[in-house]
Amino acid sequence: MNKKSYMNPYIAGVLLGLVLLSAMFFSGRGLGASGGLKYTVVAAVAAIDKDHAMQSPYYSKYFEDGKSPLKSWLALEVLGMILGGFISGAISGRLKFKIEKSPKISNKKRLLFAFLGGVFFVYGAQLARGCTSGAALSGMAVLSVAGFVTMISIFGSAYLFAWFFRKLWI
Amino acid sequence: MGPLSIFSEFSEGLNLLIGFLIGIGFGFALEQAGFSSSRKLAGMFYGYDTTVLKVFFTAAIVALIGSQLLSFFGLLNLNLVFVNPYYLGATIVGGTIMGAGFIMGGFCPGTGISALSIGKIDALFFLFGGMVGAFLFAETFPFVQTLAMGSYKGPLKIDEWLGVSPGVFTLLLVIVAVGLFWLAELAEKKFKRPEITSEF
Numbered sequence: 362m363n364k365k366s367y368m369n370p371y372i373a374g375v376l377l378g379l380v381l382l383s384a385m386f387f388s389g390r391g392l393g394a395s396g397g398l399k400y401t402v403v404a405a406v407a408a409i410d411k412d413h414a415m416q417s418p419y420y421s422k423y424f425e426d427g428k429s430p431l432k433s434w435l436a437l438e439v440l441g442m443i444l445g446g447f448i449s450g451a452i453s454g455r456l457k458f459k460i461e462k463s464p465k466i467s468n469k470k471r472l473l474f475a476f477l478g479g480v481f482f483v484y485g486a487q488l489a490r491g492c493t494s495g496a497a498l499s500g501m502a503v504l505s506v507a508g509f510v511t512m513i514s515i516f517g518s519a520y521l522f523a524w525f526f527r528k529l530w531i
Numbered sequence: 532m533g534p535l536s537i538f539s540e541f542s543e544g545l546n547l548l549i550g551f552l553i554g555i556g557f558g559f560a561l562e563q564a565g566f567s568s569s570r571k572l573a574g575m576f577y578g579y580d581t582t583v584l585k586v587f588f589t590a591a592i593v594a595l596i597g598s599q600l601l602s603f604f605g606l607l608n609l610n611l612v613f614v615n616p617y618y619l620g621a622t623i624v625g626g627t628i629m630g631a632g633f634i635m636g637g638f639c640p641g642t643g644i645s646a647l648s649i650g651k652i653d654a655l656f657f658l659f660g661g662m663v664g665a666f667l668f669a670e671t672f673p674f675v676q677t678l679a680m681g682s683y684k685g686p687l688k689i690d691e692w693l694g695v696s697p698g699v700f701t702l703l704l705v706i707v708a709v710g711l712f713w714l715a716e717l718a719e720k721k722f723k724r725p726e727i728t729s730e731f
Binding site: 367368370371373374375376377378379380381382383384385386387388389390391392394395397398399401402403405406417418419420432433434435436437438439440441442443444445446447448449450453455456457458459460461462463471472473474475476477478479480481482483484485486487488489490491492493494495496497498499500501502503504505506507508509510511512513514515516517518519520521522523525526527529530531 | 533534535536537543546547548549550551552553554555556557558559560561562563564565567568569570571573574575576577579582585586587588589590591592593594595597598601606607609611612613614615616617618619621622623624625626627628629630631632633634635636637638639640641642643644645646647648649650651652653654656657658659660661662663664665666667668669672675678679684686687688689690692697700724727
């Protein structure tokens with residue numbers, strides 16, 4: 362299949378903005394991603410060790426009033442994201458198993474830092490109550506101070522650390 | 532009038548279906564933008580590709596102006612749309628940890644999901660790491676509770692905080708964004724890395 366180039370970033374931005382606006386109009390909320398990962402973890406911990414989950418003040422709140430973390434708006438939204446990304450990749454001929462990295466580093470190094478990056482990112486997202494999607498983007502769209510401060514903190518910090526990790530990318 | 536889930540009293544099933552459909556749109560938009568490529572995303576921090584800035588600010592402004600217009604015409608009650616609570620310390624420390632994760636992993640959670648959906652193995656490792664991160668947070672919550680729950684400022688809005696109207700703030704944000712887009716285009720010329728940006 363012919364590989365198509367990416368959408369113009371400003372047009373893609375308008376599209377993403379309309380999706381976010383739909384979430385606000387239909388469901389009264391913004392988009393999210395790290396929350397979906399959290400719900401998966403909460404459900405997994407409860408499946409493995411129910412007592413631990415129920416005794417912990419952190420996990421137990423997701424099961425109050427017979428709630429189930431996987432039967433939530435955010436968990437379904439993340440499932441939808443995988444389908445939406447797959448459709449986009451299929452249309453544009455980008456479906457392919459691969460490890461994307463700078464030619465200067467090994468696959469092992471790329472995967473190790475990808476893993477570590479994930480640990481840091483989602484830990485920080487739990488602390489800040491949202492990631493780039495739920496806190497920064499959705500937060501800015503409703504003019505929340507938290508959204509703007511999250512955006513500035515994420516990007517400022519990434520620029521600050523960029524020099525130390527430059528060999529991973531350039 | 533929106534949010535429809537409240538005014539039309541959606542059933543739980545319909546709510547979940549709408550979440551799923553919005554997720555499809557979200558995943559589609561991210562992948563089309565090129566957010567499924569970590570080296571494209573990382574370009575933001577070395578200047579050779581500034582797609583992140585362009586997509587992010589355009590999207591925020593479209594949703595911001597769109598929601599204010601809907602509210603102005605009485606189609607959306609913005610008081611019923613979720614506004615993120617602001618915990619000053621947790622937001623800054625959390626954001627800083629996220630930035631470090633971004634430059635190490637090359638993804639954020641949303642873009643990691645986008646990259647996984649087209650088969651990127653590095654994204655799978657990133658998301659697995661993300662689940663470990665969520666687990667570590669839950670298990671260490673008692674130790675970081677003071678920071679996480681401290682300096683709570685409520686769901687503070689930036690226009691109220693600055694003492695301007697939402698319209699004036701939106702106009703200021705658009706001016707800042709246009710300035711940033713101009714800088715971004717300059718940076719892409721100055722730091723261009725055609726061997727990276729033409730690969731994908």
